[in-house]
Amino acid sequence: MPDDQDGAGLRRTGPAPSRTLSPELLAGLRTAFAGEVDRRLPRLRRLRQDPDQQVLAQALRDAHSLASSAAVVGADELSRCAARVETGLQRCLSDPAAGFPAPVAADAEQLTALLEGWRPA
Amino acid sequence: MSPAAGAGLTVVVVDDSAVQRRFMRAAVEADGDFSVVGEARNGREAVSLVARLRPRAVLMDLDLPVLTGIDAIERIMSASPTPILVYSAFLAGSNNVNALEALAAGAVDVLAKPGPDDTGTLEDYAAALRAKLRVASRVRVITHPRGRLRLQGMAGSAPSLGGGDRRPLRPTAEPDRGDVRLVAVGASTGGPQALLALLARLPADLDQAVLVVQHMAAGFIPGLAAWLDGLVALPVGVGVSGCRLAPGTVTLAPSGSNLLLADDRLRVLCTPPAPGQFHVPGIDATFASVAAVLGDRAIGVLLTGMGRDGAAGLLAMRRRGALTIGQDAATSAVYGMPAAAWALDAVERQLALDQIAPAVLGAVGRALA
Numbered sequence: 001m002p003d004d005q006d007g008a009g010l011r012r013t014g015p016a017p018s019r020t021l022s023p024e025l026l027a028g029l030r031t032a033f034a035g036e037v038d039r040r041l042p043r044l045r046r047l048r049q050d051p052d053q054q055v056l057a058q059a060l061r062d063a064h065s066l067a068s069s070a071a072v073v074g075a076d077e078l079s080r081c082a083a084r085v086e087t088g089l090q091r092c093l094s095d096p097a098a099g100f101p102a103p104v105a106a107d108a109e110q111l112t113a114l115l116e117g118w119r120p121a
Numbered sequence: 122m123s124p125a126a127g128a129g130l131t132v133v134v135v136d137d138s139a140v141q142r143r144f145m146r147a148a149v150e151a152d153g154d155f156s157v158v159g160e161a162r163n164g165r166e167a168v169s170l171v172a173r174l175r176p177r178a179v180l181m182d183l184d185l186p187v188l189t190g191i192d193a194i195e196r197i198m199s200a201s202p203t204p205i206l207v208y209s210a211f212l213a214g215s216n217n218v219n220a221l222e223a224l225a226a227g228a229v230d231v232l233a234k235p236g237p238d239d240t241g242t243l244e245d246y247a248a249a250l251r252a253k254l255r256v257a258s259r260v261r262v263i264t265h266p267r268g269r270l271r272l273q274g275m276a277g278s279a280p281s282l283g284g285g286d287r288r289p290l291r292p293t294a295e296p297d298r299g300d301v302r303l304v305a306v307g308a309s310t311g312g313p314q315a316l317l318a319l320l321a322r323l324p325a326d327l328d329q330a331v332l333v334v335q336h337m338a339a340g341f342i343p344g345l346a347a348w349l350d351g352l353v354a355l356p357v358g359v360g361v362s363g364c365r366l367a368p369g370t371v372t373l374a375p376s377g378s379n380l381l382l383a384d385d386r387l388r389v390l391c392t393p394p395a396p397g398q399f400h401v402p403g404i405d406a407t408f409a410s411v412a413a414v415l416g417d418r419a420i421g422v423l424l425t426g427m428g429r430d431g432a433a434g435l436l437a438m439r440r441r442g443a444l445t446i447g448q449d450a451a452t453s454a455v456y457g458m459p460a461a462a463w464a465l466d467a468v469e470r471q472l473a474l475d476q477i478a479p480a481v482l483g484a485v486g487r488a489l490a
Contacts, residue, residue, distance in 0.1 A: 021243055025147050032139040064184055068210050068234045069140035076237035083210075 026073070033073045034118075040066060041115045047108045051100055053093065060089040063111065078114045085111050130258050133159040133174060135167040135181040135193070141234070145180055148247035149254065164188025164196075172201045178258040180250075181228075183209040183219055191222050198227035202262040206254055210234045220341050221348035224313040229257040229454065232338045256310055256427045260454045301485045303366065303387065303419045304329050305411045305438070307404030309336040309426025311454025313345060315474055316424070317352060320371060322478035325354035329420075329485055330366035330387055332380070332411070334404045336426065339376040346373050362391035374402035381410035400430045404458070408434025417442030420481055423468070425453035429461035436467035444484050445469045446477055 021029075040062040046055050067082035088104030132149050134157055136142045146157045159174050161167040164185040171179055179197065183190035194205055205228040209220045220231040230253055235246050308316055312335045323331070337345060343359055349371065350357040357371040360380050366372050366387040374380035378391040379402050394401045404423070408431060411419045421438040423431045425448055439445040447459035447468035452475070462468050472480055482488060 025143075029140055029143055032143055036138060036140060061184070061186070064210060065138050068236075069138050071235050071237045071239075072140055072144045072243070079237040 029073050033069050033075075036066065036069055037115050037118055041112065044108065044112050044115070047100070047105065047112075053096060056089055056092050056100065059108070060086060060093060063089060063108075066111075066115070075114075075118060078111070078118060081107060081111045081114055129154045129156050130178065130255065131156050131158045131174070131176040132254065133157070133161065133167070133170055133176045133179050135161040135164070135170075135179060135185065135190075137162050137182070137184075137186050141182060144235075144243075145250075148243075148250050149180065151247055152251050155251065155254070162186075164190060164193030167193045168196045168200070171197050171203055175201065176203060178254055179203050179205040180254060181205055181207050182234075183207050183223055191219070191226050194223055194226040194228050198262070202227075204229045204257040204260045204262050206250075206257045207231050208234050208250075210236070219344075221313060221344050225317070225348070227262070229260045229262070230310055231341060233340055256455065259427075260311065262454075300418050301329055301420055301444075302368075302385075303382070303411060303415055304331045304422065304481055305408055305419060306331065306333045306422045306424065307335075307408065307426075307431035307434070307458070308333070308424035309400070309404075309428065309430065309455070309458060311425040312336065313348075315448065315452075315454070316345075317349060318474050319422070319424070319478050319481075320349060320353040320355060320357070323353070323355055323482070324487070325369065327355060327369045327485075327487075330368050331355065331371040332360075332366060332374070332382070332389070332407065333371060334374040334380065334402050334407045334431075336400050336402075336404075336430070337376070342373055342376050360389050360391070362389070364389060374407060377401060379403050379406035381406060382414045383410070385414055400428070404431030405434035409437045412437035412441045412443065415441075415443070419443045420484055421445045422448075422477060422481070423459050423462050424448045424474075424477075425455055426458040427455045428457050431458050432461035432465050432467055435462045436465045439467050439469060444480075446480055447471045448477065449473050 043058055043062050047059050063082045063086040067079050067086055070079035070082060084107045088107055092098055092100055092104060132155055134142050134145045136145065142160050149155045149157055158176055159170045161170045165188040167181060168188070181190055181193065185193060190207065197203055197205065207220065207223045207228045209231060223231060232250065232253055235243060239246065306316065306319065316333060316335065335345060346357045346359050355369060355371045357373065359375050360372040366389060375391065379394055381390050381392055383390045394403060408421055411421065419438060421435045421443050423435050435445050445468055447462050449471050450456040450460070452473045453459055459468065463471060470480060
């Protein structure tokens with residue numbers, strides 16, 4: 001390990017800090033993200049089957065968390081898609097009469113597809 | 122148990138996402154002064170862990186299961202007061218009021234989570250995070266049930282210095298302040314709570330406009346405006362370039378630019394920050410423009426905050442005859458900016474937080490309601 005780098009994987013502050021995450025840290029983050037995908041993907045798939053408010057609320061939490069975590073591991077498209085789903089689900093939950101509109105369902109389907117295709121490496 | 126000692130700046134990280142916990146730990150511990158001594162996955166764990174470990178600071182996501190971030194902050198600040206820095210996903214199109222609720226519950230500061238469209242690197246983010254954490258760890262926190270943030274509570278929560286410290290600025294004479302048109306307020310760390318305490322005591326029919334510059338992570342200013350708007354009598358909004366400040370309204374400087382007073386019709390302009398300007402929007406820039414345009418027809422108020430932004434601008438206001446007020450050390454979350462202003466002789470009256478609104482109203486010939 002270089003002497004200006006600590007075990008946490010980010011270089012210590014100093015006159016010439018690194019501008020990128022260390023490979024070790026990034027690998028660890030991606031492994032952790034894979035675990036989040038495995039846990040949240042089945043719940044997001046439930047949006048395909050006429051979701052009730054409880055399913056929408058859980059999907060909102062999942063989309064919210066995935067949007068942030070994906071940004072950290074560099075999965076930017078996935079992060080943006082999850083944020084769109086989160087925004088759409090917030091609208092659904094604030095106006096239950098609106099149901100689960102097609103544009104939100106389409107974004108959710110795209111998110112599911114992106115998650116299914118995501119690999120840590 | 123006393124706060125953890127001997128391990129530098131100890132931190133507890135709270136997030137239900139393993140990815141975020143791991144990243145935050147790495148970001149914090151990249152500086153050897155910091156040590157993450159515990160991780161919690163939900164609000165309930167956070168309350169318990171903070172009580173047991175007594176860290177110097179808590180780094181907390183707002184969106185938590187079991188017990189929400191807001192509830193966790195309230196319980197921590199009630200049972201084992203600790204500086205809390207919250208981070209939250211900035212949601213476009215949302216007013217992000219939750220972040221302001223966190224500040225009302227006792228959190229020290231808020232920052233946005235890393236996002237896919239950030240212009241900086243994750244290392245930039247980590248450096249900014251550590252800087253905020255370092256400031257947060259120095260904030261003096263008190264047992265802080267939510268009720269204390271409401272108007273009645275704020276009035277009695279802090280020791281008062283009576284009439285405050287007052288000193289003349291040589292060689293100017295006491296100005297005539299019969300035609301004050303604008304109250305300019307600057308704040309940073311601890312500012313949202315202080316702003317609430319100040320603005321909540323101003324009447325809805327105030328004849329002056331109020332212009333506020335609050336240092337805050339980009340994107341959260343609209344949330345601050347919405348939050349304050351729901352709690353104070355004066356309407357609160359975010360300024361846009363070219364608009365005029367109306368009497369009896371509060372205008373917040375937007376993120377990303379300086380808000381300058383352009384003319385004595387109280388028109389404001391958004392201008393790009395100077396190269397190297399650390400805080401954007403900048404308080405100095407706004408105060409200096411107010412000094413140039415209104416002279417003694419303005420009041421400057423510099424509230425709690427780290428650093429020295431606003432001190433030079435407040436001095437410019439005082440030199441032009443404006444009444445200048447600095448929050449005192451006893452009631453400031455961080456006595457940095459007001460101290461810098463005091464050292465420059467920019468502060469005419471140094472007051473406890475609960476004395477500032479009466480002083481402002483007194484200066485414009487109004488009594489406290």
